[in-house]
Every structure is written in structure tokens, then in C-alpha cells.
Amino acid sequence: xxxxxxxxxxxxxxxxxxxxxxxxxxxxxxxxxxxxxxxxxxxxxxxxxxxxxxxxxxxxxxxxxxxxxxxxxxxxxxxxxxxxxxxxxxxxxxxxxxxxxxxxxxxxxxxxxxxxxxxxxxxxxxxxxxxxxxxxxxxxxxxxxxxxxxxxxxxxxxxxxxxxxxxxxxxxxxxxxxxxxxxxxxxxxx
Amino acid sequence: xxxxxxxxxxxxxxxxxxxxxxxxxxxxxxxxxxxxxxxxxxxxxxxxxxxxxxxxxxxxxxxxxxxxxxxxxxxxxxxxxxxxxxxxxxxxxxxxxxxxxxxxxxxxxxxxxxxxxxxxxxxxxxxxxxxxxxxxxxxxxxxxxxxxxxxxxxxxxxxxxxxxxxxxxxxxxxxxxxxxxxxxxxxxxx
Numbered sequence: 001x002x003x004x005x006x007x008x009x010x011x012x013x014x015x016x017x018x019x020x021x022x023x024x025x026x027x028x029x030x031x032x033x034x035x036x037x038x039x040x041x042x043x044x045x046x047x048x049x050x051x052x053x054x055x056x057x058x059x060x061x062x063x064x065x066x067x068x069x070x071x072x073x074x075x076x077x078x079x080x081x082x083x084x085x086x087x088x089x090x091x092x093x094x095x096x097x098x099x100x101x102x103x104x105x106x107x108x109x110x111x112x113x114x115x116x117x118x119x120x121x122x123x124x125x126x127x128x129x130x131x132x133x134x135x136x137x138x139x140x141x142x143x144x145x146x147x148x149x150x151x152x153x154x155x156x157x158x159x160x161x162x163x164x165x166x167x168x169x170x171x172x173x174x175x176x177x178x179x180x181x182x183x184x185x186x187x188x189x190x
Numbered sequence: 191x192x193x194x195x196x197x198x199x200x201x202x203x204x205x206x207x208x209x210x211x212x213x214x215x216x217x218x219x220x221x222x223x224x225x226x227x228x229x230x231x232x233x234x235x236x237x238x239x240x241x242x243x244x245x246x247x248x249x250x251x252x253x254x255x256x257x258x259x260x261x262x263x264x265x266x267x268x269x270x271x272x273x274x275x276x277x278x279x280x281x282x283x284x285x286x287x288x289x290x291x292x293x294x295x296x297x298x299x300x301x302x303x304x305x306x307x308x309x310x311x312x313x314x315x316x317x318x319x320x321x322x323x324x325x326x327x328x329x330x331x332x333x334x335x336x337x338x339x340x341x342x343x344x345x346x347x348x349x350x351x352x353x354x355x356x357x358x359x360x361x362x363x364x365x366x367x368x369x370x371x372x373x374x375x376x377x378x379x380x
Contacts, residue, residue: 029303030252030266032259058249059268062220063256069222070257076220078249082291101272113219 001041001175004153005188007034008176014184018156026153027060027125032067038175039068042123042151045173046072049148051121053077055114055136057096057107064153065123072121077113079136081105092142096135099128109139116144127152127174130161137170154178157189191231191365194343195378197224198366204374208346216343217250217315222257228365229258232313232341235363236262239338241311243267245304245326247286247297254343255313262311267303269326271295282332286325289318299329306334317342317364320351327360344368347379 011024025031051072056065057079069076081096082105090111097104114120122136133150140147147170155162155174158181165172177189203211215221241262246255247269259266271286272295280301287294304310312326323340330337337360345352345364348371355362367379 023300024303025265028267028270028300030256030259030268032256032266035256036260059252059270062249062252063266063268066220066222066225066253066256067260069220070226073223075215076222076253077218078220078253080218080249110213110218113214 001038003034003037004176007031008154008178009186012186014181014186018158018181020154020156020178020181020186022154026064030063032063035064035067038064038153039071041175042068042121042173043071046121046149046151046171049121049171050119051148053114053118053120053145054123055079055109055120055140056123057081057132057136060126061124064125068121068123068151077109079107079109079139081107092139094135094138094142097131099131107135107139109143111143114140114143114145118143118145119148120145121148122150123152124150125153127155127161127165127172128159130159130164133161133165137165149173151175191228193224193227194366197221198344198368198378199376202376204371204376208348208371210344210346210368210371210376212344216254220253222253225254225257228254228343229261231365232258232311232363233261236311236339236341236361239311239361240309241338243304243308243310243335244313245269245299245310245330246313247271247322247326250316251314254315258311258313258341267299269297269299269329271297282329284325284328284332287321289321297325297329299333301333304330304333304335308333308335309338310335311338312340313342314340315343317345317351317355317362318349320349320354323351323355327355339363341365 149171152174339361342364347367
């Protein structure tokens with residue numbers, strides 16, 4: 001998606017350790033006009049998928065998922081990273097390793113919000129090693145619902161996550177795929 | 191806001207300890223059609239406030255803030271509850287006690303995203319004792335920006351938060367104010 005690639009080039013910052021900071025518009029400060037265009041693009045790509053629910057994970061997936069959900073006319077469920085006192089229903093649980101935060105999270109969704117028959121689009125801001133996405137896919141599959149696809153804002157194409165997901169036959173649409181950030185220069189997959 | 195009150199009555203669940211669960215439509219599963227109507231209502235209420243930025247806090251404020259931001263034509267910044275490895279800019283920090291999670295969080299915003307001259311609307315899903323909201327107000331005031339108001343989805347009118355904020359002369363618009371949940375019966379302020 002040209003618009004997103006341009007914004008990454010304009011406002012993204014490459015940091016040591018293959019970190020791409022896009023907090024000016026994607027995951028700390030959030031440019032909702034851009035989110036609207038991203039939502040339209042996912043809707044175009046998944047127009048035939050019969051999506052009736054979007055699943056994302058807190059925190060930075062929530063904004064893009066909500067705007068995209070308006071395009072699909074469906075609800076959003078966000079997976080939670082810790083179990084607060086208010087969670088008392090039957091839970092679906094999985095574990096996700098976050099390399100950014102340097103720890104393993106228990107990730108949960110209340111069972112009643114994902115059901116057999118649901119056609120779920122998973123939305124997230126980043127795909128790198130694929131741990132978060134695999135955890136979300138696991139939650140959907142535990143529920144008996146179907147993963148009809150995954151919509152990612154930025155995929156780090158030089159890490160293994162995207163390949164792993166595609167090798168499983170799961171439809172994955174990343175709006176920008178960064179193939180290299182060597183020397184601070186961002187190269188996109190064409 | 192009639193629509194929100196109706197949804198609280200239909201899908202809200204009162205639990206022991208004065209807990210109101212609205213996770214079917216507000217803060218776990220998210221009904222973005224309802225969020226759009228809430229965003230329009232905040233826009234109507236704060237039409238004259240010159241809002242150019244919305245501040246919220248992860249995680250459950252993000253969805254409503256993003257949809258509302260489209261109504262205001264502005265960006266959203268969400269305050270983060272812990273310091274991840276990717277945060278390396280100059281930070282504004284405050285502390286918030288979460289009674290739901292039973293702990294104190296360090297809450298941060300990168301300084302560059304709140305600036306003198308910004309006219310900030312703070313959006314959050316719940317207001318009870320007011321700790322989260324006071325933390326967010328503190329962050330804005332540290333930055334030199336102005337808090338032009340606070341938009342809350344559900345205020346627990348029987349707790350002290352709303353009164354404390356209004357007593358400081360800060361404009362606070364809660365779309366539904368629950369004055370009592372005694373015996374599981376929800377009574378709204380008219």
C-alpha cells in the first residue's frame with residue numbers, strides 16, 4: 001500500500017536491533033485518517049471472505065482494528081495480555097512471547113466472544129517472528145471459529161513470521177513488507 | 191446518551207464489588223457502530239473546544255478514542271502503562287493506581303506527542319475514582335498543552351472521580367452516569 005510505505009519512509013525511524021519505530025502515526029500517536037485508508041484496503045483485499053468478526057490484541061492493534069471493523073460492518077474483539085479481576089467468564093488462553101517487551105504473556109479472550117461459525121479476520125500492527133499472530137490464530141481455532149485471514153500493517157519480511165503463516169495456508173495480507181533496513185535504509189518488497 | 195444507556199441496560203452485568211461489566215460492547219468485544227454514535231455525541235458536546243488532539247490510555251480507551259478522533263479530524267495519542275524497549279525518547283510520566291488490576295502503573299507518553307498549544311480532549315471508557323483521568327490530566331499539564339475537556343463513556347456517579355474533576359473546573363462530559371447499581375438494578379442520572 002503506497003500510502004503506508006510513504007509514511008514509513010517519511011516518519012519511520014530505524015533503530016539498532018532491527019527496530020522500526022512508527023510511533024508517530026501507528027502505535028503511540030495514531031493517524032486515524034491513515035487508519036481509514038488501511039481499513040478500506042483490507043476490505044478490498046478480503047471483500048470475498050465473509051468476515052463477521054475482527055480479532056486483534058492489545059494495545060496497538062485496537063485502533064486499526066476498530067477503524068477497519070467499520071469497513072466490514074462487524075465487531076472487534078481484542079485479546080488481553082493479563083488476567084484482570086473483571087475476567088470471570090470461560091476463557092480461551094494462549095501464550096505469546098514478546099521480544100519487544102522481553103517476556104511471555106498469557107493472552108486471553110472470553111470464550112463467548114468467539115464462536116463456531118464466526119469468520120474471523122485477525123488484524124495487528126506488526127508481524128516479525130509471528131508469535132503474536134500464531135497465538136491469535138490458536139485462540140480462534142480453540143473456539144471453533146474460522147480464521148479467514150490476517151491483515152497486518154507492517155511485516156518485517158526479513159523475519160520468519162510471514163513465511164510461517166503463509167506456509168500454513170493462511171491468507172496473509174500485509175500492507176507494507178519491509179525486506180531490509182540495512183544501514184538504516186528501508187527497502188520494501190515490490 | 192440514550193443509546194448507550196439502553197445498551198448498558200441490555201448487555202451490562204452488575205457484579206459484586208460495584209463492578210459493571212460491559213465487555214460485550216465496550217471494552218473486550220467492541221461495537222464500533224455504537225462507538226461512532228458516541229464519537230458524534232462528544233463532537234456535538236465539544237464542538238466549540240478547538241480540539242486538535244485526543245489523549246487516551248491503553249487498552250480499552252483506544253477504540254473509542256480512534257473513532258471519536260475521526261469526528262474531530264485529529265490524531266490520537268495513547269498513554270502506555272509500562273515502559274517497553276522501544277520507548278527511548280523523552281518521556282512524560284505519571285503514576286496511576288488501578289483498582290481493577292490491584293496495582294500501581296507507571297504511565298508514559300513520549301514528550302514529542304503533546305506540545306504547548308495542543309488543545310487536548312481526554313477520552314476514556316470508565317470514570318470511577320478518577321485516578322486514571324487525573325493521571326492523564328497530569329501528563330497533559332506537564333507537556334504545557336491544555337486540557338479542553340474529558341469525554342467519558344460510563345461514569346460511576348456514586349464514586350468520587352466525576353465530582354473531583356468537575357470541582358477542578360475541568361469540563362467533563364460522561365455519556366452515561368450510573369448513580370446506583372444497588373441490588374443489581376442500574377439507575378442513571380437524568
